[in-house]
Amino acid sequence: MQSRYTFGGDEHLFVECSDEMSLDAFFKSLSMAKGVRDSAIRGVTEICPANASFQIKFDPDIIRPDDILKEVKAIEGAAEKAEPILKTRIVEIPVFYNDPWTHETLMRFRERHQDPGGTDLDYAARINDFPSVNDFVTAHSGSPWFVSMVGFVAGLPFMYQMVERQRQIEVPKYLRPRTDTPRLTVGHGGCFGCIYSVRGAGGYQMFGITPMPIFDPTQTTSYLRDFMVFFRPGDIVKFKPIDREGYDQAVEDVDKGVFTPPIREVTFDLRAFQKDIAGTNASLEGMLNGH
Amino acid sequence: MAIKVLHHGLSTTVQDLGRPGYFHLGIPIGGAMDRLAMRAANMLVGNDEGAAGLEAVFMGPKLEFVRDALVAVTGADMPAKVDGAVQPGWTAFPVKAGQTLSFDFLKSGARIYIAVSGGINVPEALGSRSTYPIGALGGFKGRAIAIGDELPLGAAPSGVAGTTVPQALRRAPGNPAELRVLPGLYWDRLTDEAKESFFADAWKVAPEADRMGYRFRGGRKLSFVDRTQPFGAGSDPSNIVDSCYPYGSIQVPGGTEPIILHRDAVSGGGYFMLGTVISADMDLIGQLQPHTPAHFIKVTMEEALLARAERTKLLAVIRQSLS
Numbered sequence A: 001m002q003s004r005y006t007f008g009g010d011e012h013l014f015v016e017c018s019d020e021m022s023l024d025a026f027f028k029s030l031s032m033a034k035g036v037r038d039s040a041i042r043g044v045t046e047i048c049p050a051n052a053s054f055q056i057k058f059d060p061d062i063i064r065p066d067d068i069l070k071e072v073k074a075i076e077g078a079a080e081k082a083e084p085i086l087k088t089r090i091v092e093i094p095v096f097y098n099d100p101w102t103h104e105t106l107m108r109f110r111e112r113h114q115d116p117g118g119t120d121l122d123y124a125a126r127i128n129d130f131p132s133v134n135d136f137v138t139a140h141s142g143s144p145w146f147v148s149m150v151g152f153v154a155g156l157p158f159m160y161q162m163v164e165r166q167r168q169i170e171v172p173k174y175l176r177p178r179t180d181t182p183r184l185t186v187g188h189g190g191c192f193g194c195i196y197s198v199r200g201a202g203g204y205q206m207f208g209i210t211p212m213p214i215f216d217p218t219q220t221t222s223y224l225r226d227f228m229v230f231f232r233p234g235d236i237v238k239f240k241p242i243d244r245e246g247y248d249q250a251v252e253d254v255d256k257g258v259f260t261p262p263i264r265e266v267t268f269d270l271r272a273f274q275k276d277i278a279g280t281n282a283s284l285e286g287m288l289n290g291h
Numbered sequence B: 001m002a003i004k005v006l007h008h009g010l011s012t013t014v015q016d017l018g019r020p021g022y023f024h025l026g027i028p029i030g031g032a033m034d035r036l037a038m039r040a041a042n043m044l045v046g047n048d049e050g051a052a053g054l055e056a057v058f059m060g061p062k063l064e065f066v067r068d069a070l071v072a073v074t075g076a077d078m079p080a081k082v083d084g085a086v087q088p089g090w091t092a093f094p095v096k097a098g099q100t101l102s103f104d105f106l107k108s109g110a111r112i113y114i115a116v117s118g119g120i121n122v123p124e125a126l127g128s129r130s131t132y133p134i135g136a137l138g139g140f141k142g143r144a145i146a147i148g149d150e151l152p153l154g155a156a157p158s159g160v161a162g163t164t165v166p167q168a169l170r171r172a173p174g175n176p177a178e179l180r181v182l183p184g185l186y187w188d189r190l191t192d193e194a195k196e197s198f199f200a201d202a203w204k205v206a207p208e209a210d211r212m213g214y215r216f217r218g219g220r221k222l223s224f225v226d227r228t229q230p231f232g233a234g235s236d237p238s239n240i241v242d243s244c245y246p247y248g249s250i251q252v253p254g255g256t257e258p259i260i261l262h263r264d265a266v267s268g269g270g271y272f273m274l275g276t277v278i279s280a281d282m283d284l285i286g287q288l289q290p291h292t293p294a295h296f297i298k299v300t301m302e303e304a305l306l307a308r309a310e311r312t313k314l315l316a317v318i319r320q321s322l323s
Helices: A023-038 A065-081 A100-108 A120-127 A133-142 A244-256 A270-275 A277-288 B035-044 B192-200 B279-285 B301-322
Strands: A004-008 A012-016 A044-049 A053-058 A085-097 A145-150 A157-161 A185-189 A192-195 A205-209 A236-241 A263-269 B003-007 B012-015 B053-057 B062-065 B069-077 B080-082 B085-087 B093-095 B100-103 B108-116 B177-183 B203-209 B213-217 B239-244 B249-251 B259-261 B268-271 B273-277 B293-298
Touching (some): A004 A065, A012 B239, A023 A044, A023 A145, A023 A270, A053 B239, A085 A244, A120 A133, A236 A277, A263 A277, B035 B053, B035 B108, B035 B279, B080 B093, B177 B301, B192 B293, B273 B279
Antiparallel strands (some): A012 A053, A044 A053, A085 A205, A085 A263, A145 A157, A145 A236, A185 A192, A185 A205, B003 B062, B012 B053, B053 B108, B062 B100, B080 B100, B177 B273, B203 B213, B213 B259, B249 B273
């Protein structure tokens, strides 16, 4: 996998590890971004990892573009040789699928959708060859996801499901973007899942909602007191379907400051995963459940 | 409390020089769209160049001062008035406690920068006072100012009324505006024909132009080199696997309307980008009104760095002229 280097004006170096999405490309971009951070190249002001690429913002008054290019290229070799092992955490995120709020929103923007006759869940289930919405939800919540990028707007995670490529859920975005999306909507576009961290415009299909805030600029949510953004690239997410009662309870717990998302520290080995996807995912889920 | 907001204008926000360091979490740098104008306004009233001021777009606010202060308004040509008396632009003038600062109509440009001695002293959020409304972060309660707000001021430094930035040093875009672009990123997705037409065509600023991005219309539709879309990229030829977006990068969804991302940029997404407006010209974009004709000028990295050095020099000359 040979990276492609290109400049975004005189202040950004953009590195595309692969033009297609894969866990290998994601690991390489994460590893190179970490390598750049660790090497503390002078003049670097921001390092932004993305799904299969990353971007460095630099101050050309401190380091010339040609020089930063040389330094980053030198890191690529080491990143490729690095063991694809990631110390990270797995988080369980409750999701109320087919909830009334995203349902109301998707009905409001039906004329912008590929299939105005059904819901986003109906559509996604059908075009991904699931016999029913229930089967689709089982697949969506059955295997974990990697947070492969945090961004678009504050704290929004892009997630890539940890399954074989032929099992990846793929859906197009809305024909025209909506002007409204409920905060904490669980969505999907292309091969990426997401959670809308704030209310606003959006083009992803909407499947449900989580009661768990993931961005809190006031830092009053109990688990966001240290930092206002919950997700980090490399986090592993497992969705847990909940019903209305579970949703209401969780919202109440968040308000009372007693909601604690289940989180476990884990070590993820990409090679072991690729040898045994089902086994690795089962063992991740086991750790989440305290086994 | 030192300034009462009698009217907020169209959209007036507290801004400084931005909040670097959080783009990897989707929180953009923000800050004044026209950095040079913001810095100059602060210099004029004796503030640190990075002090927080107000950025008002198309229409000025109406502010009642509760404390004596020195004020300077830079950027767009929109005459300031103190109790109705017109004040010169790019020049420090005094406002006494009880007086009202208001504005005449916009004559040219798009955004004014109002610096007040002492700076707008809202609390810092992640190291900056800039307003990021989408994230309800920073500025005055995370939003644009509104009627009835009371803005706090910091301790006033010593500035001198009448201090002015010479006319020749006030930078503004031409008409048509010329924005210099370094091709790159996903430039090679375009056909040779599109690579040429993008720079040859006359564009106009579209009504959808704000702190997140500026949209342009009027040029020919861009065509893409045929390919099988990579896995995860989406089906439209203008789609890519979602990546980061540089500040100033130009995306063209569907090949039709270029969008230049600005200070409050979304940090990433799934549209190809053909290149990036050079750092020296980012300030100019903040002064473009909708319907302004614009041309994109192709430059090399060497030319981009030269332009950057010229802008740095201009700032140094302004600094020197005021010291």
